[in-house]
Amino acid sequence: MKLFDVYPLYKVCPIKAKDVYVYDEAGTEYLDLYGGHAVISVGHSHPHYINRLQEQLQDIAFYSNAVENPLQQQLADEIGEQSCLHEYQLFLCSSGAEANENALKLASFHTGKKRVVAFKNAFHGRTSAAVAATDNQNINAPLNQQQRVTFIPFNDAEILKNELQKGDICAVIFEPIQGVGGLDQPEDDFVIKMEQLCYQYETALIADEVQSGFSRSGTFFAFQNNNIKPHIITMAKGMGNGFPIGGILVHPDIRPKYGMLGTTFGGNHMACTASLAVLEILKKNKLQKHAKEMEVYFRSKAEKIKGAKIKGRGLMLGLEFDFEVGNLRKRLIYEKQIFTGGSSNKNVLRILPPLTVQKVHFDQLFEALKDIL
Numbered sequence: 001m002k003l004f005d006v007y008p009l010y011k012v013c014p015i016k017a018k019d020v021y022v023y024d025e026a027g028t029e030y031l032d033l034y035g036g037h038a039v040i041s042v043g044h045s046h047p048h049y050i051n052r053l054q055e056q057l058q059d060i061a062f063y064s065n066a067v068e069n070p071l072q073q074q075l076a077d078e079i080g081e082q083s084c085l086h087e088y089q090l091f092l093c094s095s096g097a098e099a100n101e102n103a104l105k106l107a108s109f110h111t112g113k114k115r116v117v118a119f120k121n122a123f124h125g126r127t128s129a130a131v132a133a134t135d136n137q138n139i140n141a142p143l144n145q146q147q148r149v150t151f152i153p154f155n156d157a158e159i160l161k162n163e164l165q166k167g168d169i170c171a172v173i174f175e176p177i178q179g180v181g182g183l184d185q186p187e188d189d190f191v192i193k194m195e196q197l198c199y200q201y202e203t204a205l206i207a208d209e210v211q212s213g214f215s216r217s218g219t220f221f222a223f224q225n226n227n228i229k230p231h232i233i234t235m236a237k238g239m240g241n242g243f244p245i246g247g248i249l250v251h252p253d254i255r256p257k258y259g260m261l262g263t264t265f266g267g268n269h270m271a272c273t274a275s276l277a278v279l280e281i282l283k284k285n286k287l288q289k290h291a292k293e294m295e296v297y298f299r300s301k302a303e304k305i306k307g308a309k310i311k312g313r314g315l316m317l318g319l320e321f322d323f324e325v326g327n328l329r330k331r332l333i334y335e336k337q338i339f340t341g342g343s344s345n346k347n348v349l350r351i352l353p354p355l356t357v358q359k360v361h362f363d364q365l366f367e368a369l370k371d372i373l
C-alpha cells in the first residue's frame with residue numbers, strides 16, 4: 001500500500017533523539033531548533049518523561065471517558081497552578097485543531113450565534129470550523145466554505161466593533177503570537193479593547209495557545225502579557241512533548257451540560273501522564289524563565305545579522321529576511337545539520353526549539369548563518 005502523499009519531505013530520517021538533538025540511521029547529529037513544529041517542550045526523550053510513561057503503561061494505558069480517571073483532575077489542578085487560572089474548567093482532546101473545533105462549537109452553544117471573526121494570516125487547524133477560521137483558501141474544501149467566518153486585520157478596533165455590532169458573532173478567535181502566519185502579534189491596546197468588546201457584545205473570545213502555550217512564550221500563556229481573561233483558551237503541541245494531547249480551558253461563566261462535548265481518546269491515561277510529566281519538568285527546571293533568558297540571548301546575537309528583523313517572543317522566534325528562506329532552510333539541514341521552521345510568510349525563518357535549548361545551540365545556529373549568508 002502507498003502512503004497518501006500529502007507531505008513534501010526533507011531527505012532526513014530521524015530514528016533517535018535526545019534533548020535538543022535528533023539522530024539519523026547513520027548516526028548523524030542534527031540540532032533541532034524546530035521542535036517538530038513547536039511540539040517538543042521539555043526536550044526529546046527526557047528521562048522523567050520516559051519513566052512516567054513507562055510506569056503508566058504498566059498500570060493502565062486507556063479507558064473511555066465513561067468511567068473516572070483521576071489523572072484528568074490532577075492535570076487540571078497542575079495546569080491551574082502553573083497558569084494561575086484556577087477558576088477555569090478543563091476539557092481534554094487530542095490535537096490543536098480538535099481543541100479549536102471544540103472551542104468554536106462551545107462558543108456557538110453558549111451564545112446561540114453562528115458567525116466567527118478570525119484574523120488575516122490566522123492558522124487554527126484543518127478540521128471543519130477550525131480550517132474555516134484559517135486564512136488559507138488552499139486548505140479549505142467546498143464543504144468547509146459553508147462556515148461563516150469574517151477575516152479582519154489585527155489592530156483595527158473599529159472594524160472589529162462594526163462586526164460585533166451586527167449581533168451574530170459567536171466567537172472572536174486569535175493567536176496571541178501567530179505561528180504558521182509568521183510571528184505577527186496584535187498590539188497590547190488592541191488585545192485589551194478586543195476583550196472589552198467581546199464582553200460588551202456577548203461574544204466568546206478564544207485565545208488559540210496551541211503553539212504559544214505551555215510556557216513557550218516566556219509566560220504560561222502568551223495572552224497573559226495583557227492580563228485579559230479569554231472565555232476559552234486552546235492548547236496542544238507542547239502540552240504532551242510529542243504525545244498527542246490537546247485541551248481547552250473554559251471560563252466559569254460557561255456552564256457544561258452532559259453530552260455538549262465529547263471524545264473517545266481525549267484525556268486518556270497515557271496522554272494525561274505525558275502532560276503531567278511535562279508540567280513537572282517545566283516546574284523543576286524553571287523552563288519558563290529559561291525561555292525568556294534564551295530569547296534575550298537570541299536577540300543579542302540576531303541583532304548582528306544585517307537586514308534580518310527579529311520576530312516573536314520567548315522561544316517562539318523568527319528572523320524575517322528580504323528574501324525567501326526555503327533554500328536557506330535546506331542548506332541549514334543538509335550542510336549544517338540544523339532544523340529550523342518556515343512559515344506562510346516565505347521570508348520568515350522560524351526558531352521553535354525545545355525549551356531546554358542553551359546558548360551554545362544558538363551560537364551554532366549563528367555560526368552557520370554567518371557561513372551561509
Ligand SMILES: Cc1ncc(COP(=O)(O)O)c(C=O)c1O
Nearest residue numbers: 095096097123124125179210211
Ligand atoms: C496556532 C495553531 N492552532 C492550531 C493548530 C493545529 O494543531 P494540530 O496540527 O495539532 O491540529 C496549529 C498547528 O500548527 C497552530 O499552530
